Amino acid sequence: MLIRIQGGRVVDPTAGRDAVGDVWVEDGRIVPPSERKPDRTLDAAGCVVMAGGVEVHSHIAGGNVVTSRLLLPELYVSEAAPEGHPFAHAGGAAGWIGATYARMGYTTAVEPAMPPVHALATQLELADIPLLDRGALTVMGNDDQLLQLLRDGEGKAAVRDLVALNVASSRGLGVKCINAGGASAFKDGALKLSLDDEIPCYGLSTRRIMGALLDAVEEIGVPHPLHVHCNNLGLPGADDSFVATLDAAEGRRIHFAHAQFYAYGAADPANPMTGGFRSAARRIVDAMMENPQASLDIGQVVFGQTVTVSLDILRQFGGRKGAKPKKWVLNAGDAEGGGVVPFLYRPKGPVSSLQWAIGLEIMLLSGDPERTILTTDHPNGGPFTQYPRIIHLLMSKEERDREIAALPAVVGERSELPTLEREYTLSEIAQLTRSGPAKLLGLADRGHLRAGGRADIAVYRDDPDRTAMFTAARYVLKDGHVIVEDGTVVDWRAGRSLALAVESDRAMERRTEDYLQDRYGQGLDSFAVPDAAFAAEGPVFEDVACRG
Amino acid sequence: MAAWVKGGAADADGAVQAAAAILAAARTPVFAGLNADVAAIRAATHLAGRIGASLDSLGSAGTYADLGALARVGAMTTTPAEVVGRADVVLLVGEAPRGAALVERLNATAPSRGRAAGGPRTLLRLDALSPLPIAVAALRAHARGHLADDHGLLALAKALAGAQYGAVLYDPAELGAAGVEMLQGLVMDLNERTRCFALSLSGADQDRAALQVAAWTTGQAIRVGFGRHVPEHDPWRFDAARLAASGEADAALWLSSRPAEAPAWLAGLPSIALVSGEPDPGMAEVVIAVGEPGAEVGGVLWNEGRAGLSYRAPAAPAARPAAAEILGRIAATLDARKDA
Numbered sequence: 103m104l105i106r107i108q109g110g111r112v113v114d115p116t117a118g119r120d121a122v123g124d125v126w127v128e129d130g131r132i133v134p135p136s137e138r139k140p141d142r143t144l145d146a147a148g149c150v151v152m153a154g155g156v157e158v159h160s161h162i163a164g165g166n167v168v169t170s171r172l173l174l175p176e177l178y179v180s181e182a183a184p185e186g187h188p189f190a191h192a193g194g195a196a197g198w199i200g201a202t203y204a205r206m207g208y209t210t211a212v213e214p215a216m217p218p219v220h221a222l223a224t225q226l227e228l229a230d231i232p233l234l235d236r237g238a239l240t241v242m243g244n245d246d247q248l249l250q251l252l253r254d255g256e257g258k259a260a261v262r263d264l265v266a267l268n269v270a271s272s273r274g275l276g277v278k279c280i281n282a283g284g285a286s287a288f289k290d291g292a293l294k295l296s297l298d299d300e301i302p303c304y305g306l307s308t309r310r311i312m313g314a315l316l317d318a319v320e321e322i323g324v325p326h327p328l329h330v331h332c333n334n335l336g337l338p339g340a341d342d343s344f345v346a347t348l349d350a351a352e353g354r355r356i357h358f359a360h361a362q363f364y365a366y367g368a369a370d371p372a373n374p375m376t377g378g379f380r381s382a383a384r385r386i387v388d389a390m391m392e393n394p395q396a397s398l399d400i401g402q403v404v405f406g407q408t409v410t411v412s413l414d415i416l417r418q419f420g421g422r423k424g425a426k427p428k429k430w431v432l433n434a435g436d437a438e439g440g441g442v443v444p445f446l447y448r449p450k451g452p453v454s455s456l457q458w459a460i461g462l463e464i465m466l467l468s469g470d471p472e473r474t475i476l477t478t479d480h481p482n483g484g485p486f487t488q489y490p491r492i493i494h495l496l497m498s499k500e501e502r503d504r505e506i507a508a509l510p511a512v513v514g515e516r517s518e519l520p521t522l523e524r525e526y527t528l529s530e531i532a533q534l535t536r537s538g539p540a541k542l543l544g545l546a547d548r549g550h551l552r553a554g555g556r557a558d559i560a561v562y563r564d565d566p567d568r569t570a571m572f573t574a575a576r577y578v579l580k581d582g583h584v585i586v587e588d589g590t591v592v593d594w595r596a597g598r599s600l601a602l603a604v605e606s607d608r609a610m611e612r613r614t615e616d617y618l619q620d621r622y623g624q625g626l627d628s629f630a631v632p633d634a635a636f637a638a639e640g641p642v643f644e645d646v647a648c649r650g
Numbered sequence: 651m652a653a654w655v656k657g658g659a660a661d662a663d664g665a666v667q668a669a670a671a672i673l674a675a676a677r678t679p680v681f682a683g684l685n686a687d688v689a690a691i692r693a694a695t696h697l698a699g700r701i702g703a704s705l706d707s708l709g710s711a712g713t714y715a716d717l718g719a720l721a722r723v724g725a726m727t728t729t730p731a732e733v734v735g736r737a738d739v740v741l742l743v744g745e746a747p748r749g750a751a752l753v754e755r756l757n758a759t760a761p762s763r764g765r766a767a768g769g770p771r772t773l774l775r776l777d778a779l780s781p782l783p784i785a786v787a788a789l790r791a792h793a794r795g796h797l798a799d800d801h802g803l804l805a806l807a808k809a810l811a812g813a814q815y816g817a818v819l820y821d822p823a824e825l826g827a828a829g830v831e832m833l834q835g836l837v838m839d840l841n842e843r844t845r846c847f848a849l850s851l852s853g854a855d856q857d858r859a860a861l862q863v864a865a866w867t868t869g870q871a872i873r874v875g876f877g878r879h880v881p882e883h884d885p886w887r888f889d890a891a892r893l894a895a896s897g898e899a900d901a902a903l904w905l906s907s908r909p910a911e912a913p914a915w916l917a918g919l920p921s922i923a924l925v926s927g928e929p930d931p932g933m934a935e936v937v938i939a940v941g942e943p944g945a946e947v948g949g950v951l952w953n954e955g956r957a958g959l960s961y962r963a964p965a966a967p968a969a970r971p972a973a974a975e976i977l978g979r980i981a982a983t984l985d986a987r988k989d990a
């Protein structure tokens with residue numbers, strides 16, 4: 103079917119395009135303008151046409167997300183189901199996640215924390231998220247097999263083979279490390295870990311583990327750079343950890359998750375843990391500008407109740423006494439485990455207000471929105487449903503001023519936010535939410551509107567109320583099919599799960615089989631993610647090629 | 651396909667039609683058991699969502715003891731492989747854990763990872779002379795220094811506090827929600843000084859698979875009702891045995907493609923049983939024999955040794971249908987009736 107999206111303001115920064123025009127779609131792809139009569143015309147007059155949004159870091163599936171629902175069942179509200187999907191309005195559930203992202207014009211979402219031991223559960227859950235393409239990052243860095251191999255001084259090839267095996271067996275899209283060595287250290291009594299602290303029992307450091315993973319990712323040719331969750335998240339002085347980690351990458355590609363939580367300079371360097379923090383947004387942004395091979399996502403804070411979920415059990419244990427309401431789960435599972443701590447970003451509270459300001463500050467100071475990706479680290483900084491509001495704040499100085507006026511003075515005293523005049527353009531928003539994340543994931547077929555691209559497209563009514571504009575799209579197309587009209591899902595299609603096409607080494611398979619048998623009394627087959635495990639009628643997975 | 655309607659042998663279509671007729675006529679049907687693979691649990695949940703049924707599971711006594719404590723205070727937990735690899739002190743709470751296969755393995759091995767590696771492992775018991783939750787509370791009081799008069803408990807408390815990696819094993823069905831809450835409190839207290847984690851031993855049911863499917867499908871735990879087209883979670887209201895005893899349920903679907911005894915109340919109302927093995931044709935109004943996942947058909951099951959889900963290929967493939975397939979056919983039949 104040939105579709106013409108007619109007369110909208112087409113915004114595609116990858117093609118330098120920001121003008122009224124048409125976008126043509128056929129067989130799931132964007133095609134050049136056609137002489138033929140379209141089978142369907144979508145009137146986009148008065149609308150903005152962008153590529154579908156791409157999410158790089160949102161906790162939408164996996165054991166911790168399941169636990170958070172059981173710990174805090176009251177967090178979401180469920181509403182009566184619409185026609186076509188029995189669970190689309192079940193708050194916080196897979197159907198709701200897919201529908202809510204799609205309504206906002208997002209068409210791809212990546213779960214950033216899939217432990218290989220629970221890959222099948224995570225992938226089954228992701229496969230139940232409708233409408234979107236989805237993927238997951240394979241987490242390594244705390245598992246005994248990897249740490250042993252590094253302790254024993256085995257070479258780069260062995261690490262590469264073990265990482266490739268884990269990505270292949272879990273069907274990951276990339277690799278992530280979370281406070282590398284921190285979960286292991288916690289189990290052995292440590293309560294704090296910095297880049298060069300020794301991981302008990304292994305004689306390793308975060309620097310060594312992360313360095314080995316950075317190399318492995320390059321050698322395998324994973325399109326997405328190593329996705330790094332640094333040490334000391336959320337602590338005053340975490341900016342030092344961020345910058346030290348960036349230095350430790352030594353020019354290798356690296357992505358920093360939820361950077362806002364590290365842009366906290368110690369307000370009183372003599373007493374870093376008691377003196378509170380001030381914004382280090384400018385320091386973080388400057389470091390990023392000097393390192394064009396690095397990227398970050400924000401982890402913007404949003405006011406209100408949420409629940410933090412993280413495989414960084416060291417950090418979650420440290421934060422347990424701040425739980426609100428006062429209940430929390432810490433699972434010291436195999437390798438990473440996970441921690442779930444409910445949290446309230448107190449509206450107008452001084453600490454949460456400063457956190458809120460710092461996230462916006464990083465985006466507004468950034469000289470390269472494509473490497474400054476919008477996330478809330480859902481649900482850790484707040485729910486992804488707040489993206490439209492955050493976009494509104496970025497695009498309107500007036501809107502920011504209105505909000506800042508209601509916040510405590512600390513926002514102006516400890517951050518630059520009130521002085522920043524910048525207003526994001528629609529092109530920059532597209533970089534922040536489309537082309538940037540797509541490039542970061544190495545998905546060349548999306549994040550743009552050029553001919554040949556995947557026809558994942560969002561059409562928004564151009565409305566000065568950007569919150570309203572980006573909450574409910576006029577049209578959303580997924581693979582060339584209209585799935586949303588006027589903010590309502592009209593076609594409950596299933597997307598695919600994106601998995602890296604990577605071969606695992608036979609010798610490493612045999613070694614790992616022996617390791618797992620010894621540890622679990624079960625081998626690789628009990629960790630596998632086979633197609634037969636999925637109930638879907640069509641194919642669930644789609645291969646993504648490694649870098650050549 | 652082996653199937654029976656009202657005790658008489660039936661063909662597949664007849665049994666599916668009869669099952670659909672029971673559900674179509676029901677106003678408050680209940681689906682119970684959910685002792686099956688993920689695909690079947692998922693199919694049952696979707697069918698329940700479409701027709702407004704409620705869900706309950708085979709192991710709900712234990713599952714809800716854990717969940718009750720979880721939603722009140724949280725938990726601090728570990729996995730079987732971590733206990734085997736790391737624990738130097740293991741406390742068995744109550745009678746049930748003593749027979750667990752894990753305990754045999756713990757007795758036969760010593761810590762091999764982490765800071766306790768190379769040292770011995772001590773297994774301790776908390777006997778229930780008083781009611782078990784009271785015994786756990788007394789142990790916690792001794793561990794916190796609030797009580798010091800029971801030498802046995804004092805010794806247990808000291809052993810746990812002196813452990814490098816302690817683990818406390820319990821069966822939630824035996825301990826109950828109040829006891830689990832107290833036990834989690836004990837473990838959290840101990841972590842002010844050292845590392846200690848709780849390990850809830852799962853039963854032979856598939857509740858832990860069902861719990862995950864429920865959470866990601868409805869946003870809630872297993873006992874969910876869809877009668878008002880909104881998933882409503884209520885552990886008391888949607889207790890299947892209670893619904894049957896009170897007469898609130900007017901039809902039931904029993905799903906157990908893994909071996910388990912069906913509840914006696916099943917025969918007391920119009921019912922459907924999807925079961926493996928050699929079913930009693932009189933156990934329900936409609937009985938359909940389905941393949942046992944991991945044995946006769948493939949399926950994703952809770953894997954206790956790994957504390958996760960694993961796909962299990964059929965060990966000896968049989969010509970029986972998978973439970974998910976039958977549930978899908980029942981759903982399609984109901985959809986066709988609705989359209990007609």
